[in-house]
Amino acid sequence: MTPPAAARTFLNEQGWAGAEILPVAGDASFRRYFRVIAGDRKAILMDAPPPHEDPRPFIAIARHLKAQNFAAPEIMGEDLDQGLVLLEDFGDHRMREHLDHHPEDEKAIYLRTIDVIKALHKKPAADVPPYDWSEYLREVNLLPDWYCPAQSLHVDRDGFVDRWQAVLAPVLASQTSPVTVLRDYHAENIMLLDDDRLGLLDFQDALAGHAAYDLVSMLQDARRDVSDDLEEAMLQYYLEGHSSEQAAQFRSHYAILGAQRNTKIIGIFTRLHVRDGKARYLDFLPRMWRLLEKDLAHPDLAPLKDWFDHNIPDAIRSKPIVAPQA
Structure with a gap:
């Protein structure tokens, strides 16, 4: 669960310079997730590495669900070439x-x-x-x-x-x-x-x-x-x-x-x-x-x-x- 090489540059570009990056979980796919912490701010970094994963469907459905007033994570930043997406952190209360x-x-x-x-x-x-x-x-x-x-x-x-x-x-x-x-x-x-x-x-x-x-x-x-x-x-x-x-x-x-x-x-x-x-x-x-x-x-x-x-x-x-x- 080492963060991808491009993660630090991506986070810097999104205004999260110096943020701590902690592993959260993976799933049955190639996707991995990290919690990003900068002071009192928190976010989730999704690593969906191409060519195995394409984060665009997730982004599109998240925005569709939010537009219909469902609680999908806000998309805070994205780098589709690297398969990196910064998401709203829903916490750990599953x-x-x-x-x-x-x-x-x-x-x-x-x-x-x-x-x-x-x-x-x-x-x-x-x-x-x-x-x-x-x-x-x-x-x-x-x-x-x-x-x-x-x-x-x-x-x-x-x-x-x-x-x-x-x-x-x-x-x-x-x-x-x-x-x-x-x-x-x-x-x-x-x-x-x-x-x-x-x-x-x-x-x-x-x-x-x-x-x-x-x-x-x-x-x-x-x-x-x-x-x-x-x-x-x-x-x-x-x-x-x-x-x-x-x-x-x-x-x-x-x-x-x-x-x-x-x-x-x-x-x-x-x-x-x-x-x-x-x-x-x-x-x-x-x-x-x-x-x-x-x-x-x-x-x-x-x-x-x-x-x-x-x-x-x-x-x-x-x-x-x-x-x-x-």
């Missing part, structure tokens, strides 16, 4: 850790996360690419591309694509008025701010898609257990004012997108281990399989459940992935 220490606040905070989603879905979608069939397919293919080889599985790839195309067809047909989909809306990307707003992070991959996706991201969290009762209560809260027919369709699409997202994440977490040596992500796979199996139990996913049952049986799903040989 939803995940707060709930670890104050579980009694869980329902109230989750209600607030759903309020943000409700408000976001009433606004025009950002000018971002569509969450279309090609993107859904690219993502689910991460499972046969990475997880299946890691488990020495030879699976029916054609059948996999055909089943996904069938179950996703009604979701795609309903996306005629898409909403902004942040895509990584979960407890580790929500900051609890001093003004009682929820600070939003990690939205650079936003697309225009289905309203159920970010609810799945929050309520079927890859890194934090959310009880079935809480998930159901939050779904009911989101669906207030919907007719019974609308609610049934939304729940179907929620299960389909839950299966799509959880399939993708199993592939991603396996890739992070196999390709990048980040073995800690394997610890999340039992939760991901539980969530995926819950979604596959919905009647509208029966064709896809059949594929999984025949190609990745329970004995494989619970089998640890062996570290690749050096």
Whole structure:
């Protein structure tokens, strides 16, 4: 977590000469973050090094969200050639850790996360690419591309694509008025701010898609257990004012997108281990399989459940992935 070579010059140009630069955290990408401190001023330095990362989508979505009165970090400075962005510092009061220490606040905070989603879905979608069939397919293919080889599985790839195309067809047909989909809306990307707003992070991959996706991201969290009762209560809260027919369709699409997202994440977490040596992500796979199996139990996913049952049986799903040989 050494600051990039260009950081000091960049900060000098932004009026932060002599500032202290401290590591904050990285994530599953090549991005890194540092806290910049100069006297009583604080900011966050994002290092998104090209060609691996492009900070322009993050900047564009941050400005879009702020223009719609959501709490995205203010962009204080940028150097796109170096992949450096100076951001408003939202502090360290993150939803995940707060709930670890104050579980009694869980329902109230989750209600607030759903309020943000409700408000976001009433606004025009950002000018971002569509969450279309090609993107859904690219993502689910991460499972046969990475997880299946890691488990020495030879699976029916054609059948996999055909089943996904069938179950996703009604979701795609309903996306005629898409909403902004942040895509990584979960407890580790929500900051609890001093003004009682929820600070939003990690939205650079936003697309225009289905309203159920970010609810799945929050309520079927890859890194934090959310009880079935809480998930159901939050779904009911989101669906207030919907007719019974609308609610049934939304729940179907929620299960389909839950299966799509959880399939993708199993592939991603396996890739992070196999390709990048980040073995800690394997610890999340039992939760991901539980969530995926819950979604596959919905009647509208029966064709896809059949594929999984025949190609990745329970004995494989619970089998640890062996570290690749050096």
